[in-house]
């Protein structure tokens with residue numbers, strides 16, 4: 001069986017690492033995986049470092065499509081991915097998540113009548129202003145195999161009338177979190193390098209368009225980081241888009257009391273997450289990693305695709321107002337943080353199940 005995997009952004013590299021490892025370790029000779037990197041994330045610390053550290057096979061194709069409007073980027077990807085598919089004629093195209101790379105991979109394949117498998121299917125924020133929401137809905141609609149991370153994702157698809165080829169396999173990010181949990185602690189020196197004590201610092205991230213493109217939201221978020229930094233060390237691995245916009249808005253001085261780093265390699269990031277007293281984020285992946293590692297989390301968004309983390313009492317959804325964010329942080333000291341109910345993200349075997357299902361389709 002020949003599979004073309006189309007990826008292009010940081011969280012996709014991390015998810016694909018889990019599935020690619022099983023292809024290589026357990027199915028080599030039976031399944032040939034060809035990796036296509038669209039080029040959406042291209043900085044070495046947003047891309048190459050993940051291929052090296054997570055042992056992802058080098059892409060056979062790098063399409064070098066980056067920047068531009070959503071339409072330009074998706075259109076150029078569609079054209080270039082189609083050429084690759086015509087050359088390779090795979091049995092499956094495998095796509096992850098909800099980026100423009102996901103949408104382009106899925107559309108190029110379905111128009112050539114090549115079956116599409118979507119990992120992280122069925123997630124919804126119900127906010128059509130998010131480009132990711134559009135990408136998710138369209139990708140799910142044209143996919144033949146829909147690998148959902150949770151029951152909630154399965155029911156989201158049911159509501160839209162999508163029931164064929166739908167599987168709850170658990171979350172590939174949970175596979176990754178388990179696999180690298182101790183490896184990261186053993187390998188990373190990030191706590192020493194940043195002079196941090198376990199449990200004593202707060203880890204923060206902010207990169208989403210809804211927060212960074214909006215000047216006043218970004219200001220309120222940075223104000224809350226600054227306020228927390230009066231009491232605790234606050235570490236901010238800064239995403240390139242946030243860095244650019246913070247400079248443009250003249251907000252760089254608001255980060256003076258924070259420990260600001262370049263985007264971190266994955267081992268450093270999950271070592272930092274595991275050692276943090278609390279996490280404040282707008283990242284999908286970081287919210288869940290906080291949950292997996294039992295670190296209380298505050299999410300600076302108006303909605304989340306990962307509602308289970310909130311329902312189970314581990315994550316607070318607070319939007320982007322200074323008072324609300326800071327109050328949520330103060331409330332953490334008193335909150336009851338035991339995971340209540342059934343663990344929602346599977347058993348850490350999502351990657352294995354995905355490949356078995358593709359093989360037996």
Ligand code: UD1
Nearest residue numbers: 009010011097098099237263264265266269283284285286
């Ligand atoms: C979300 C989207 C994703 C999209 C991305 C765009 C959802 C559910 N997912 O992902 O499809 O591609 O936005 O940016 O909406 N990390 C590091 N180093 C760092 C910071 C983070 O290794 O310095 C790791 C985290 O541990 C985590 C992953 O990167 O595993 C998170 O990536 P992030 O860029 O925050 O994207 P998401 O919000 O998860």
